[in-house]
Amino acid sequence: MIRHHPAAEILVDYARGALDRGASLVVACHLDVCEICRSETRLWEGVGGALLEKLDPAPLDANALARIMTRLDDQQPHRPTREVGLPAYLNRYSIPRALKHESVASRRWVTPGIWFAPIVAKEKTGRRTYLIYASRGTVMPEHQHGGGEFTFVLHGAFSDPSGTYGKGDFAETDERAVHAPAVTQESGCLCLISSDAPMALKSWPARTIQRLLGTPY
Amino acid sequence: MISREQAEFRVSRFNTAARPRFWPVRDEETVARPSAGDTLPDWTICIGAIARHRDKKQFALLFDHFAPRLKSYFIRLAVDNGTAEELVQEAMLSVWRKADYFDPARASVSTWIFTIARNLRIDIARRERDPHRLAEAFEPIPEPMPDECVTTFEREARIRTAIGILPSEQANIIRLHFFEDRSHAEIAGMLDLPLGTVKSRVRLAMGKIRALVEDLQ
Numbered sequence: 003m004i005r006h007h008p009a010a011e012i013l014v015d016y017a018r019g020a021l022d023r024g025a026s027l028v029v030a031c032h033l034d035v036c037e038i039c040r041s042e043t044r045l046w047e048g049v050g051g052a053l054l055e056k057l058d059p060a061p062l063d064a065n066a067l068a069r070i071m072t073r074l075d076d077q078q079p080h081r082p083t084r085e086v087g088l089p090a091y092l093n094r095y096s097i098p099r100a101l102k103h104e105s106v107a108s109r110r111w112v113t114p115g116i117w118f119a120p121i122v123a124k125e126k127t128g129r130r131t132y133l134i135y136a137s138r139g140t141v142m143p144e145h146q147h148g149g150g151e152f153t154f155v156l157h158g159a160f161s162d163p164s165g166t167y168g169k170g171d172f173a174e175t176d177e178r179a180v181h182a183p184a185v186t187q188e189s190g191c192l193c194l195i196s197s198d199a200p201m202a203l204k205s206w207p208a209r210t211i212q213r214l215l216g217t218p219y
Numbered sequence: 220m221i222s223r224e225q226a227e228f229r230v231s232r233f234n235t236a237a238r239p240r241f242w243p244v245r246d247e248e249t250v251a252r253p254s255a256g257d258t259l260p261d262w263t264i265c266i267g268a269i270a271r272h273r274d275k276k277q278f279a280l281l282f283d284h285f286a287p288r289l290k291s292y293f294i295r296l297a298v299d300n301g302t303a304e305e306l307v308q309e310a311m312l313s314v315w316r317k318a319d320y321f322d323p324a325r326a327s328v329s330t331w332i333f334t335i336a337r338n339l340r341i342d343i344a345r346r347e348r349d350p351h352r353l354a355e356a357f358e359p360i361p362e363p364m365p366d367e368c369v370t371t372f373e374r375e376a377r378i379r380t381a382i383g384i385l386p387s388e389q390a391n392i393i394r395l396h397f398f399e400d401r402s403h404a405e406i407a408g409m410l411d412l413p414l415g416t417v418k419s420r421v422r423l424a425m426g427k428i429r430a431l432v433e434d435l436q
Contacts, residue, residue, distance in 0.1 A: 004321040019337035051330025059287030
């Protein structure tokens with residue numbers, strides 16, 4: 003059962019295209035499993051459609067129509083799901099459709115119980131998007147985020163002072179929060195995270211590992 | 220804009236249990252034509268003709284209507300004229316390729332085209348950095364649930380009504396917020412209003428739209 007949803011403003015920002023790609027991807031994963039938020043998003047996309055109708059037309063280049071008409075015959079029919087083939091280590095999880103278009107890099111183990119796999123190459127905004135897995139009972143090193151962070155839980159559950167987040171849940175962390183999320187005891191936890199800035203680790207051993215690995219998370 | 224008769228026809232069609240999944244087969248003479256009066260063609264029928272017959276005349280009609288609005292949309296996002304022209308071509312080529320997948324039970328044509336343009340927008344930043352990766356547009360495609368399909372047409376009609384009856388200053392703020400990528404603070408500066416006023420007007424306008432749509436459900 004889904005208990006944590008994106009805030010209303012996040013859905014509006016998603017619908018109007020104001021989130022960058024990684025953040026949109028995390029929201030889209032939640033929409034894939036949450037009918038309530040999907041319906042809310044359709045509402046704001048409908049507003050976008052209605053406003054598009056009302057925009058003052060901008061003059062096109064004189065040859066715009068002619069140019070597109072000559073390109074029509076070259077178009078390949080659209081394939082609905084251009085699935086790129088996710089790495090085998092993800093086979094055991096149910097992966098939201100939104101993620102199946104993305105290429106996932108190979109995973110990097112940080113400790114015996116934690117790995118990262120980058121999804122979207124670092125964006126101009128500095129945003130990083132990655133899968134992170136931590137085995138049951140893992141407590142992540144205490145850290146703070148330079149900016150906002152969106153999380154979608156694909157498998158398992160974790161808790162931090164703001165609550166417990168399970169499969170299908172969406173979590174937003176702002177730049178002020180310092181947290182040390184802990185994976186629950188039942189199973190390992192797989193999350194999709196998109197974050198504005200690298201995490202700022204609070205303890206020096208964790209920082210040393212971060213520096214040695216060169217992982218920008 | 221479609222006539223009241225067409226609207227009623229479509230509402231009743233979507234309310235029947237045996238609602239067609241995609242395209243009802245229609246006679247050639249029902250294919251949209253520009254009419255002599257001020258009513259525009261029914262874009263749903265127009266897309267249907269493109270999907271079934273690869274109808275270039277219908278595509279040209281659709282292009283004449285939507286391409287200048289899409290250009291206006293992209294220009295508002297502060298891209299230059301040449302990029303805007305190219306994005307319009309790409310958006311409309313997507314419409315041509317994906318016409319088969321347009322589902323009138325999910326969204327109106329203008330909302331569907333808006334989401335295509337919106338997904339291109341999400342990729343603008345990335346293509347600036349890496350112009351050869353055009354093929355990987357962001358495209359999450361969550362499927363509608365059967366019960367949310369029923370009221371799509373009514374919902375979109377309500378959205379249009381709601382936007383139509385908003386006081387002009389609220390409609391203006393919604394447009395700025397949705398299409399010009401302005402933060403609340405920027406809008407406040409442009410309109411010479413206190414930030415709190417802008418925020419409350421956005422909230423009011425969105426609340427009004429939501430209330431009108433929820434009234435339906």
